[in-house]
Amino acid sequence: xxxxxxxxxxxxxxxxxxxxxxxxxxxxxxxxxxxxxxxxxxxxxxxxxxxxxxxxxxxxxxxxxxxxxxxxxxxxxxxxxxxxxxxxxxxxxxxxxxxxxxxxxxxxxxxxxxxxxxxxxxxxxxxxxxxxxxxxxxxxxxxxxxxxxxxxxxxxxxxxxxxxxxxxxxxxxxxxxxxxxxxxxxxxxxxxxxxxxxxxxxxxxxxxxxxxxxxxxxxxxxxxxxxxxxxxxxxxxxxxxxxxxxxxxxxxxxxxxxxxxxxxxxxxxxxxxxxxxxxxxxxxxxxxxxx
Numbered sequence: 001x002x003x004x005x006x007x008x009x010x011x012x013x014x015x016x017x018x019x020x021x022x023x024x025x026x027x028x029x030x031x032x033x034x035x036x037x038x039x040x041x042x043x044x045x046x047x048x049x050x051x052x053x054x055x056x057x058x059x060x061x062x063x064x065x066x067x068x069x070x071x072x073x074x075x076x077x078x079x080x081x082x083x084x085x086x087x088x089x090x091x092x093x094x095x096x097x098x099x100x101x102x103x104x105x106x107x108x109x110x111x112x113x114x115x116x117x118x119x120x121x122x123x124x125x126x127x128x129x130x131x132x133x134x135x136x137x138x139x140x141x142x143x144x145x146x147x148x149x150x151x152x153x154x155x156x157x158x159x160x161x162x163x164x165x166x167x168x169x170x171x172x173x174x175x176x177x178x179x180x181x182x183x184x185x186x187x188x189x190x191x192x193x194x195x196x197x198x199x200x201x202x203x204x205x206x207x208x209x210x211x212x213x214x215x216x217x218x219x220x221x222x223x224x225x226x227x228x229x230x231x232x233x234x235x236x237x238x239x240x241x242x243x244x245x246x247x248x249x250x251x252x253x254x255x256x257x258x259x260x261x262x263x264x265x266x267x268x269x270x271x272x273x274x275x276x277x278x279x280x281x282x283x284x285x286x287x288x289x290x291x
Contacts, residue, residue, distance in 0.1 A: 005043050008033055009054050017096040021051065021108065048110060055116045058097050060221075062090050063123060067285055076134035081175050083131070088159070088171035095163050119221075122208045124152065129200070129210055132182070139190045145203035145210070146196050147185060154181060222282045223249060229274055237272065244268040252286070262286065 011033045015024045026047055030040045044050040069086055071079035091098060128148040132140050140147060158174055161167035169177075188194075204210045223245070230241045248265035251257045266286075269279035 002043070004035075005053070006057075008035075008040065008043055008050065009057055012050055013054060013096045013100060017099040021047075021100065048108065048112070051108070052112055052116055054097075055113070055120065058094060059116075059120045059123070062087065063127075064285075065090055066127070076131065077179070080131040080135060081179055083127070084175040084178060085172045088155070088174050091159055092162065092171065098159065098163050118207060122210065125203065125207060125210055128152075132186075136186050140186050142196050142199075143186070143189045143194070145198045145200045146189075147182065148203070149198065150185060151178060151182065154178060219252075219282065219285050222278050222285065226269065226275055226278050226282070229278070233272070233274060241269060241272055241275065 008029065012024070012029045015029060015032060024047075026040055027037055029047075029050075030037045033040070044053065066083050066086055069079075069082050071082060074082070125145075125148045128151055129144050132144055132147055155174070155178060158167075158169060158177075162169060200210055226245055227242075230238060230245060233241070244265045248262060248269075251261045251265070266279050266283045269275045270283075272279075
């Protein structure tokens with residue numbers, strides 16, 4: 001993303017948080033950025049396009065940061081606690097982004113915004129599902145969707161108190177609180193043999209596929225970006241690049257992917273200048289996932 005795009009996104013975010021999305025005009029955003037209205041439209045064709053870029057920008061930033069955490073050698077519980085701490089730190093560092101959503105009440109309803117919000121929710125739920133099953137195993141399996149909803153709900157009310165009402169809790173403390181509550185919920189649900197209020201299959205019908213071990217949505221998003229770029233290329237190497245991505249994608253889905261094949265296919269993709277950046281980011285993400 002270009003520096004000017006980041007400036008427009010971050011400036012617009014402050015204005016949206018102060019005045020609300022609907023009450024902020026493109027002219028006001030341009031003026032605050034010290035650019036012309038015409039220059040704004042060079043980067044974003046509309047205010048809605050800006051909002052979509054904003055959502056994707058903060059989504060990618062948050063989950064890339066979570067994946068950047070060094071967890072190799074940690075127990076699943078320690079790794080999850082670290083990731084929750086960084087998640088809460090990131091949210092509190094971007095209070096304007098959260099304030100915009102809370103004060104606005106709801107984002108403008110369009111199919112694109114709905115799909116983007118759905119992707120973010122799916123990514124968040126998938127993150128919790130994988131962590132819960134890695135920590136608690138079969139004991140938590142029937143309750144994964146319900147536990148995810150409870151984690152999100154408890155986290156949200158604490159974060160709202162911290163952002164809007166000045167309630168002070170360190171991110172690491174909040175992570176400890178959440179971990180302890182999860183222990184209590186898993187123990188209680190499993191000992192009582194509760195019937196799940198919502199199953200993973202039902203949650204999948206609402207938010208998209210949710211299964212343990214599924215590639216995280218950020219990885220899938222990069223693969224899609226690579227696919228789109230290859231399809232738009234008009235070169236002799238397009239077919240070879242497409243085949244490399246097909247092989248890479250198939251290998252990633254295997255229970256025990258072969259590292260040599262993955263490295264080889266990513267190397268092929270990095271040979272294309274148009275794909276190099278996405279391919280390097282994918283390589284980094286897969287490394288963080290120990291693939």
